[in-house]
Amino acid sequence: MDATRMFLLVNFIMSTIIKGRWPEALSKRGREALFRLDRFRELKPNWDSYDAAVPAALALEAAEKFIVRLDQKGIPPYFVSPGPNGDVLVQYKCDNGHETEIWFEKDGSSTMLLITPEKPPYEADLDMEFLMAHLDPARAQGGGSAG
Amino acid sequence: MIRRGPKEVVLRDDDRLLRRLTFKEPWIQCDHAGNPTSAGFGLREGEIGLSADLERLTTPQRSVLDTKLYRLFALQVGKLRSLNLVCWYDPLPTNNAHCQFGLSECVPEKHRVPNLFGKAKFNRSMQRALKEAAVAVRV
Numbered sequence: 001m002d003a004t005r006m007f008l009l010v011n012f013i014m015s016t017i018i019k020g021r022w023p024e025a026l027s028k029r030g031r032e033a034l035f036r037l038d039r040f041r042e043l044k045p046n047w048d049s050y051d052a053a054v055p056a057a058l059a060l061e062a063a064e065k066f067i068v069r070l071d072q073k074g075i076p077p078y079f080v081s082p083g084p085n086g087d088v089l090v091q092y093k094c095d096n097g098h099e100t101e102i103w104f105e106k107d108g109s110s111t112m113l114l115i116t117p118e119k120p121p122y123e124a125d126l127d128m129e130f131l132m133a134h135l136d137p138a139r140a141q142g143g144g145s146a147g
Numbered sequence: 148m149i150r151r152g153p154k155e156v157v158l159r160d161d162d163r164l165l166r167r168l169t170f171k172e173p174w175i176q177c178d179h180a181g182n183p184t185s186a187g188f189g190l191r192e193g194e195i196g197l198s199a200d201l202e203r204l205t206t207p208q209r210s211v212l213d214t215k216l217y218r219l220f221a222l223q224v225g226k227l228r229s230l231n232l233v234c235w236y237d238p239l240p241t242n243n244a245h246c247q248f249g250l251s252e253c254v255p256e257k258h259r260v261p262n263l264f265g266k267a268k269f270n271r272s273m274q275r276a277l278k279e280a281a282v283a284v285r286v
Contacts, residue, residue, distance in 0.1 A: 039173040048169050048176070049212060050198055051191060079178045081186035089186045091178075101185055103271055113185075113271045121272045 030071035033080045033090070037064055040082050048084060056086035056106030063088045063104045075135055098134055102126060156201065156236040160225030164199035164234065164246055165210045165284060167217040181283065183220050188277035190269045196249030197277075201236065205244035207286040220281040222248075230276055231267035 026034070040055045047054070067077050067090060078093040086106035093099050099115040110126040114134045124130070168176040168187040176187035190197060200210040202221065211219045224234050227248050234248040250269050267273065 036173040048187075049167055049217065053191075079184060081176050081178075081184040083186045083189045084191045085189060087186075087189070089184060091184065101271065101275065111271055113275060115275065121275055123270060123272050 026068065026071050027076040029076035029078070030067055033067050033077040034064060036080050037067070037088070040080075040088070043082065047082075050084065052082070052084035053086045053106075055082045055088050058108045059086060059088040059104040059106050062108060062110060063090050063102075066090060066102065066104070066110075070135075073132075073136075092135060094135055100131065100135055102131075156204070158201070158224045158234050158236060158246065160223070160228065162224040162234075163202040163221040164224065164227070164248065165202050165205065165207065165219050165221055166197065166199040166281070167211060168220055169216060170218045171216045177218055181218070183278050183281045183283075185271065185274040185278045187220075188274045188281075190249065194249075196233075196235075196237075196247030199246050199248065200242065200244040201246050202244075205242075207284050210244070211286045214286055219284040219286055221284050222277065222280055222282075226280045227277075230273065230280070232273075 037060055040060060041057075043054045045054055046052060063080065067080075070077070070092075075092065077090050078099075079089075079091040081089045081091070083089055083103070088104045090102045090104070091099070092102070097117045101113040101115070103111045103113070105111070112124060112126045112131055114122040114131070116122075116134075166187070168183050170177040170181075176184050178184055188197065199222065202210075207219055211217050227234050231251070232248045233251045234246060237245050237247045239245045250267055
């Protein structure tokens with residue numbers, strides 16, 4: 001099988017899996033992130049060569065729900081990445097230069113790191129109201145659907 | 148033959164430490180643009196420091212292990228020290244370039260330094276600072 005056919009087959013399988021699991025319409029980046037998260041379940045211990053643990057089921061499930069929730073508000077994720085302790089990182093980038101890193105821990109807790117250009121990052125437990133104001137200030141100030 | 152390095156190496160501010168990050172799809176620690184993510188700089192539970200290789204005692208080819216699985220990023224020792232991290236030489240039987248960097252209060256006593264700039268934490272902000280300090284190395 002050549003590379004193009006393989007690519008089309010993988011895309012077809014991926015979209016079928018995602019549609020089946022997540023019936024809501026998601027952005028392309030949202031679907032990609034969910035596909036990647038699902039593949040994190042295949043990781044074996046020491047996947048990073050520095051003895052990392054496999055991503056925890058609780059962290060993966062929390063990250064999936066979070067991605068869907070924000071994607072449906074029009075905020076797709078930038079990237080997802082596994083951490084070394086069973087934790088999962090979901091990263092967001094905005095047009096206004098703001099960035100956000102949400103960490104889902106293996107015990108089900110979550111932390112947010114809000115990055116604003118020219119300012120030190122702000123780290124705290126996940127707070128949706130605060131997060132939305134950071135990711136989408138216009139919507140938060142206008143009292144839109146964010147929350 | 149086992150390669151033996153010097154027994155003690157003093158790390159200079161202009162030294163660079165090389166760290167591997169997984170980039171193989173889909174569990175990559177480097178984003179679409181090839182930049183590292185903060186996830187590549189997390190401290191494992193129970194560990195006192197992050198592992199890396201001293202650039203002047205190895206080669207990128209040796210340090211990266213497998214170019215199909217990993218990419219290599221460099222962190223300057225001076226930059227790590229400015230983040231209140233301590234770097235020390237920690238050779239392994241299989242890797243004489245091995246070093247670690249971590250918080251001063253957690254590292255072996257002989258490597259500790261007075262904390263002049265307040266207490267640093269190895270939290271998510273520290274991981275982010277490391278990500279921003281990391282420079283891609285061509286292998």
